[in-house]
Amino acid sequence: MADPVENICSTLPLIFSDAQRTTATHRKLVNSLRSIQDACATKHALKGERAFNDEFKRNFNRILPLKKSEPTSDRIIRFSAAFVQHIQKKDATKRQDMMEDDEDSTTMRFVAFFITHLLRGLEAKEKSVRLRVCQSIAMVMACLGEIDDDLYQALLLGLMKRVRDRETSVRAQAVSALARLQGEDESGEGIQAVLLELLQHDPSAEVRRAVLLNLAQSKITLPYLLERARDLDAINRKYVYSRTLNELGDFRLLSIGKREKLLRWGLRDRDAQVQKAATNMFSMGWIGHANDDILELFERLDVVNSKIAEEAIMRFFKTRPEFMEGIEFNDFIWNNLTAESAFLARTFNEFCYENNQVSHLIEDRMPEVTELAFIIHEYVSKLRNSDEEMRQEVEFIVEQLLMIASTMDYSDEIGRRKMFTILRELLRSSDLGESLTARTVEVIKVITPRETDFCQIILEVISDLHDTIDSITIGENTSIPGTPANESFHSAHSDTSDQTTPRTSPRKHIARTHRKEPESPSVIDTGEERLVKEIIVNMRCLHIVQCLLENISGGLQYNSQLKSILSALIVPSVRSHEAPVRERGLHCLGLCCLLDSVLATENLMLFIHCFHQGHEVLQIEAIHIISDIVMVHADKVLGDRSLSFDQLVKFFIKALSLEDAPEVQANACIGAAKLMLSSVLKDDELLETLIVLYMEPSTSTNLPLRQALSYFLPVYCHSVPENQYRMQKISISALHKLSRIYSELEEEEEMLPPVQIAAQLVDWTDPRKLAAAQEISLKYKTEPKKMLNVDIHLDLALDALHQIVQIGTKDERRALCSILCKLHITNECNSTKLQKVYDMAAEISETKAVTDTIAKNALARFEVSIRKLLEVLAGDPAEAAE
Amino acid sequence: NSSSAEPRKRKEKEVFQIDFMDADNLDEDSLFSQGGATIYLPKTQWKSTTRNLLPDDIHFSSKQLLSLFIKPNYIQMAQIEMANMLIWTKSFG
Incomplete structure (x- = not known):
């Protein structure tokens, strides 16, 4: 057999060659590599080991300069880590078998050698080397047993630096390597602190993700x-x-x-x-x-x-959905409802009601109308007898039951009657909470198809409740000037127009009496008590009226009962000296105005007055009511007789300017947006105000305003051609204002730079976006397709060129030039206008009015592109005529 | 949609392989030559004022533009037309 060390220069490269191709053979290759390592160590001891280590290193080095995307490197790194894992396992088994604790084995020496080698590359100039080294360390750490303390400290130090690497991918690998060192000792706390900081502050999502996935x-x-x-x-x-x-x-x-x-x-x-x-x-x-x-x-x-x-x-x-079949509601559950089971029943019912596939479950699981009526009755009695602690839960249960009731089928007359009786009784109870009141009125509406019947039922309840005020007056205090008989609800017949005549309400008398007779405590006591009771009853009546008005749409003029409630309850409340009564009265008056344009015309100025005199909540209420009235009645209520268009615009601009009241600003913004979108308001100044508001730093924390506008503005511009032209008209002026704000920015203020604002303006005025939206809308009609607002960007160019020669900031001029390069101008545009734009651009270049290099180049480019278009048009007269 | 079509068009990348057999020896000194200060992220980017979190989502939608403030469940005919307009515009934007 040949000497393993002599052969090492061919055996190891072969293994690396195979390992780079696929991970499938790694297990086999790891075994072969281990055999070679063993052979070297057995035959030549430390000298053999060193030869093996050097050859391993020489081969491994080859992958370090490779680019991030090469899978070859990834495979070699995985292979190396697998080798480390394998030889450590072998060592562990051997140690167990031999019952010896060898601190210094071939394996230990290899691991120390390899990590020391990797450490050398941590601060390499080449980013790919740093990346591969960090990746290798992370991989090896994952399967590492104990390591030498000096090595550990060196790794810790090196990795702590690398989590601040310039390269995102290096930081991400360093993070996963560092995370593996967590919890080793007290330095773990330091690691954790660094990782937590990276988790919050690293600019790269990939690095934050590495922490998220690896932090213990x-x-x-x-x-x-x-x-x-x-x-x-x-x-x-x-x-x-x-x-x-x-x-x-x-x-x-x-x-x-x-x-x-x-x-x-x-x-x-x-x-x-x-x-x-x-x-x-x-x-x-x-x-x-x-x-x-x-x-x-x-x-x-x-x-x-x-x-x-x-x-x-x-x-x-x-x-x-398979869960739903298993949900049962038996009598025991209905008789012993808790907040949770009532909520389950209600949501179950609602889901089945809205989804056909499971709608068959309703019949099986939900009670019939009559049964449900009895169940509601039972919990309403429970509500009356429950203490403060229980009350919230029982109220919640009743609310869920009422929500079920509003989806029921009321064709069964007996059930319908039963339900009706119970609901009317419920509405009469004086201590019913507001959300239950609203729900009750809603269900009564469902079971009473005719609107006049529905009105009559609710108004009867209100009238009964309102009468209890009179009983307080007569029974408890006679020293106060008596209420005129015509103030009582039943006898009031004043029509809608008489509410502008000032009248003294009984509540005003009461207030005076207090101030005049402070020396008579007994009168004050009964007076105050009566006053409080009266306010409570009035508030409750007004709330029911509000619920009623929210649920009807018929005209006020044809409903005499409703007219009488207006003059007997709502109008006096509007004049009340008690703020809560007055404000609720205003709300109800607003709802009445939605039903009747004459009443609305007469009262618009009153709401404007509320806005100017009131506190923030009242200002918002006024904005809501005025916006809704104009939305519903449009130009029927605007004009000479009441509020003019100009006044309405001024009103919105005033509200939008209230920097110290961001909620008022946001509501005014939504109100104006609605009216502009429905084309009731067509005003340049208002649109410009919105654009400036959207971009300026003062609204950067006003999220409701910003998010409403970021939804509204593209919709506004890309839906109606006329709107887009309005945007074009104000674009350059808005940019000018914003550039000035930008140049005066305070240090802590943040704002988009003018170039980006300009890009946004170009997008909003892009005729292609408008056309695409229009195209979809015309899809089902046969109108011929044609380019809308074809000249809009040409007009914008003209405005921009005019502004370039004006005195402005450098940022503004650059923004204006950046506009020129992004415009959609084609040979379909009007040729006279094209010529005009060209002449103007040429003139500006000639007079050398623009000195800024970037601006000058942009202008020159623009000039060339327009000239080319003009040449095309001159060359093909037929095309030009089109 | 161009983004989904792009990967299909791209031709099969040639499989890159290192020739480990060529006995090439990388110079470790140049491989590990130090990068100095240039390899660090500028300190100004170490802190984020927003902690890289989204601003609160107000969930503004067409619903708020179409409904009345004080009578939210009431829908006018004109608003239905407007709703369609919003859907078209948004589906493009």
């Missing part, structure tokens, strides 16, 4: 890991649900608040993959940890207060 879970690290559920990168977010939370196992280790947040983030993520991972976590993982018992799962979610439990259970039903 502990009480300290878990919050950091879970925070990645909102990482900028969708894959990282997905891994939180599919890996981190899966490894965590039992979700009870999380607080209820955390469970709620994670579900909300995951199920409502914008990325479908993240949603899927979150759905799986809930429908497979969490239900499993609750012993496949949905009620047990609900108990851990706080269904009464949860905002996401409903979405979660709907996803669950959708992904695991």
